[in-house]
Amino acid sequence: MLRKKTNGVARRPQRNTLLTEAASASVDRRAFLRGSGLVIGGLSAIAATGGTVTQATAQTVAPKPVELKKSVCTHCSVGCTVIAEVSDGVWIGQEPGWDSPFNLGAHCAKGASVREHAHGERRLKYPMKKEGGEWKRISWEQAIDEIGDQMLAIREESGPDSVYWLGSAKHSNEQAYLFRKFAAYWGTNNVDHQARICHSTTVAGVANTWGYGAMTNSYNDIHNSKAILIIGGNPAEAHPVSLLHVLRAKEQNNAPLIVCDPRFTRTAAHADEYVRFRPGSDVALVWGILWHIFENGWEDKEFIRTRVWGMDQIREEVARWTPDEVERVTGAPESQLRRVAMQLANNRPGTLIWCMGGTQHTNGNNNTRAYCILQLALGNMGVAGGGTNIFRGHDNVQGATDLGVLADTLPGYYGLSAGAWGHWARVWEEDPEWLKGRFATMKGADGKDKQMMNLTGIPVSRWIDGVLEAKENLEQPDNTRAMVLWGHAPNSQTRMTEMKTAMEKLDLLVVVDPYPTVSAILHDRTDGCYLLPAATQFETRGSVTASNRSLQWREQVVDPLFESKPDHVILAMFSKKFGFDDRIFRNISMDGELEPNVEDLTREFNRGMWTIGYTAQSPERLKLHMENQHTFDRTTLQAVGGPADGDYYGMPWPAWGTPEMNHPGTPNLYDMSKPVAEGGLTFRARFGVERDGQNLLADGVYSAGSEIQDGYPEFTMQMLIDLGWDKDLTAYERRMIEYVAGFIKERPEMGAEVGEQSQTGPYPSDFADAIGGVNWKTDLSGGIQRVAIAHGCAPFGNAKARAVVWTFPDPVPIHREPLYTNRRDLVADYPTYADKLFWRVPTMYESIQKNDFSKDYPIILTSGRLVEYEGGGDETRSNPWLAELQQDMFVEINPRDANNLGVRDGSQVWVEGPEGGKVKVMAMVTERVGEGVAFMPFHFGGHYQGEDLRSKYPDGADPYVLGESANVAQTYGYDSVTQMQETKATLCKIMPA
Structure with a gap:
């Protein structure tokens, strides 16, 4: 906690009013405890204001039994277990997971208060639309019909890429997978989520060094x-x-x-x-x-x-x-x-x-x-x-990244090549030509047709430019006209003054979230904006991936509150509206009319995610791990006895092969001291076998038990044939490989025997290459992986990590000055990049850096987090426990800078960026920051350039705490590979308000 609020910003009266109302009447203690999250803080406040608490009358009916439900905190990526106490469908209490090897019976402030989200005092309670400048309650049927009709009209006029589907790190794995599949069936790669603006440079940098982009x-x-x-x-x-x-x-x-x-x-x-x-x-x-x-x-x-x-x-x-x-x-x-x-x-x-x-x-x-x-x-x-x-940041940002809620890949980091689409079409049992027909084409600069299906979409960091950039400058048929912000805080993005303009220019703005978010109030739209209430992850079930690659299963704690619906149900409603529900769910059973079975979604991505070993973590194995957390060692994460004996907790990926193979998961990537079958691994042979005449494979080292005692490339069917290991394949595995290669047309069923069209000898010459080319990540049977591991080898090969990435703008990492720098003496020595077009949008570098902003904006501005809030903060600032702890948006200023500026600790100041955005915040004068550097947290929203926007929220859905968004003052700047936004090194000026 930084300080307790003591003076006159408008949000304190809002909170006082809520507590005063509670204190003004006699309160039945049991009802109060069940109905409010203010159990301790609230009662203390009531005592202070003179309210009375009556003793509950004796009950003649036996008390309702209390069920314990095991879930996972929905804030950061540590993956802390939450034990929810539920009585009569009401979440009445919680404890940390004492058996969890991750949190060991501990919680932070956010985790300790997650029960508040399932009481939902400030939640978005029912679908709403903006009409004549006012929020109007509507039904789900009306919302889906009106939104769907407008989207279909935009699709007809401008193509599928003009609707942007922005997903979420708050999805479960199953919902994230379905979201990416849904975007494919809609026909666009304009789909992304928060990973773009938090760790996309990690995934790209790390994956291109040794194979996998993860912890x-x-x-x-x-x-x-x-x-x-x-x-x-x-x-x-x-x-x-x-x-x-x-x-x-x-x-x-x-x-x-x-x-x-x-x-x-x-x-x-x-x-x-x-x-x-x-x-x-x-x-x-x-x-x-x-x-x-x-x-x-x-x-x-x-x-x-x-x-x-x-x-x-x-x-x-x-x-x-x-x-x-x-x-x-x-x-x-x-x-x-x-x-x-x-x-x-x-x-x-x-x-x-x-x-x-x-x-x-x-x-x-x-x-x-x-x-x-x-x-x-x-x-x-x-x-x-x-x-x-x-x-990683959010609770499932790792999982949502793995499941492909990204503009540049399908689930499992397969990319967008024809081969990647072919693989997922086989997993989905979909006609690849039908999928191709869902996407647009456009003429490239060379006059040839360009398939949008194979072109990376616009990343979320640049959706603003998809709306505002001139159409002729975009690498897609038309501008973005409809925007779906699903579980996303727009105030976590830079350039918010331009974002406001973009939101107002859209034909259609749709927000899907448990809370209205800043998306509901930043703009001045009077219509064309819809709010759809999503259920939290405590109101559904499914898996989530912690930062260490372990998957955990959440039990459903309570039914969806109010009129909210889980993400996968909302996706099913849109699928039905768009007419492809029968195709997208052909292998997914329904628990209700439009409620896809969560376990079936898990099993479907198990059948396709061979690249990163998301294939062995069946729902049954995940639930077994959660039920037996106490059996896992707190350091190694390996189960010692019990029903999961030998497994690593959550089967951190890669967990190779099918669930029946019982691979234990891989606790530490690239550890060659253990056999691959027991969680060992080599560096991935992802970048070829030779470069500039030099060997890229490992030199004389290999994982324990490997029969190939040197480096080797990734496994293909041809490699098995050459080694004589193809004889280890089962009849079903061989037949599935032949199916993937197109040698047989009928998809084999598990356990199928070798038929007349299947053989073990040499294949006809016109099929030999295709069959030999089936590899460890496209073989739907898992047979190639199983056989490689049986011989002690890693399916993806055994290579060297590469310190030089020849495919990147800077093959050797070099220092480059930020676009907005006050060290003009360094620009000539360490310049930025040339301007370029990539990810469908023009991107500026040198045209910004060549201008000297440092005289007017001399202070470096950086940003970061607070313990009390998460992400854009709408959810946590709506939590009374957390709102009580941190009530003011602020800027940290070094004492020397403050004295030179005439700024006192606790005073109001303006922080202005060189692109004109400015925020009015409280000054915290502190030596936490060095001279010439200022810091702001990015969790606040609801104020805009000095204006309080509380009145623009739907009634009863405004967060307790509002404040300026730091990103209003942040500036343009994007990574040269991933389009990550720059938020840690720009310039600003600070003035007394």
Whole structure:
């Protein structure tokens, strides 16, 4: 808690009114406890205001039994278990999951108060539309009909790409999968979610280094770390329960905790070494540390020789980053970085943790790859206690990313190639030509038809430009005309002044959320806006993926409140309206008329997600793990006895093969000390076998028990044939491979025997290549994976990690100055990129950076999180427990800057960005930030450039706490690979209000 609100912003009277009303009458204690989340804080307030509480009368009826339901917190990605106490359909109490290996009986402030979301005092309660400037209650039938008719009209006039489907990190895995499938059946790749603006640069950078774009180890594995480096992250506030695991290593292993951050955070307060550096100079800082490692010969030479490609080119770049140059660019002194390098070298294995402070930059992909390269140089990969432990943001942002709610891929990171569509058409048992016909085509610059089916969509970070950019500048047939914001906080995005304009220009704006969000009030629309109440994840069931890749199953706690509906039900309603419900659900049973069976959705993505091993985590196995949490070791995450004996908790992906194979999951990626069948793994052979005449495969190293005792490429049917291992395939597996290759037309059923068209000998020449080309990620039987693992091999091959990514704008990560920089002396040495068209939209770099804004906007502006709130904050600011803790939006200003500006602590100030957006907030004068740097949290909304927008919310659905959105003052800037937004290094000016 930063401070208790004591003065006159409008939201305190709103909260006082609610409590005063509760205190003005005699209250039956039992009814009050059941009906309110204000059990402790509320009763205290009532006592203070003189209300009375009557003793409940004696009950003659036996008390209702209390059921315990096990769910998972819906805030951050740690994956804390919540035990809900339910009586007569009412959620009456909660406890943390004492048996959970993740939260170990602990909760943060947000987790401890999640019950409030299922009471829903400030929830969106029924469908609404804006009509004549007023919110009007309507039925679900009317809402779906009116929205659907308008969308179909837009589709007819402008094509399917003119409707944008923005999904959510708050979906369950099943809902996320269905959302991406739904977008495919609608006929667009204009589909995305929050991962784009939080960790897209992580996924791209990490996946292109060693194969998978995810956390390599786990929160629990940090127990084994001998050193901990946190850069661009503040887990003490963003992932509070994770500190249980970090501090255990610090205390039990005497592991030095090193925190590198422009701001002295609550995490930094725990550090043995705190390194303050200039925002936006991460690559320079990491190269400065690596300079000392190389200079002193502290790198792991054998690990580099056998498991890393391209480190020589890294050495050449690092050699340029002398201590003097590093200090000139970052502000970090030589003596401190040498000390950091020595601590990392002397305390191995060490883990490296990062969050959005490292990702949200125009060169964020360079940052994340630099972090990886540091760990490769130290030999800290593929070992317990090592790894890159990337703390994801929302509770299921990892799962929603894996399930493909993205503009550039289908589920499982298959991409958008013809082969990827062919694979998923087979999984869906869909006619690929029908799917193709759902998408538009357009003439490319070369005059040839361009299939939109194979072209990445507009990312969520740029949807504004899809609306506002001139049509001729877009790489799609027409502008975005309808926008669906599903479980998304628009105030978590930059350029909000332009966003307001874009919202007003749309033909149709649809919000699907348990809360109205800033989407309901930012714009000045008088019509064409709909609000659809979504149920929370406590009102449905399904799986969710924690940051460490473990899947957990949520039980349904209560029925959907008010008129809300779960996301998969709403998708089914739209599918029926658009006429493809019979196709999209052909293999999904219905629990009701329009309620897809959740377990069937799990089983369907199990049948297709071979790339990342989302195939063995059946609903039955996931439920078994949740029921037996107490059997899993708190450090290794492996079950010791019990019905899940040998499994790793949640079967962290990849969990190879079919559920019947019983693969235990992979706790630490790339750990060759264990057999693949027992959770071991190599680096993925994803980038070919040779580059510039050099071998890209591992050199003489392999996972325990491997029959191939060297590097090897990814497995195909041809590789099995060449090795003589194809004889290990079952009849069903061989027949399915033949089906995938097109050799047989009829899809085989599980257990089918070899028929006349199936054979074990040489195949006809016209089919040999097709059959031989079926690989570990397209074989629907899982047979290729099963056989490879039976011989001790990783299905995806055994390669070197690559330190150089030749397909990226910067093959070797380099420092580039932010677009808005006050270090004009560095621009010539470290310029940004040339302007370019990618992801369908023109993107500016040098045309912005060439302008000097620093004279008028001299202060660096960065942003981040608070422990009390999550994301855009609509949900948590609507929670009275949390609203009581943090009631003011603020800006942190260094005392020297404050004195020079004439600003006092607690006074109101304007923070203005160079693009004209400004916010009126409270000043917090503190040395948390360095001189010349300001910080704002991004969880607030409901005020806009000094105006209180509370009256624009539907009645009773306004959050308790409102405030300015930090992103109104943030500026343009996007990563050169993923279109990640820049929020950590722009400029501003601060003035007394």
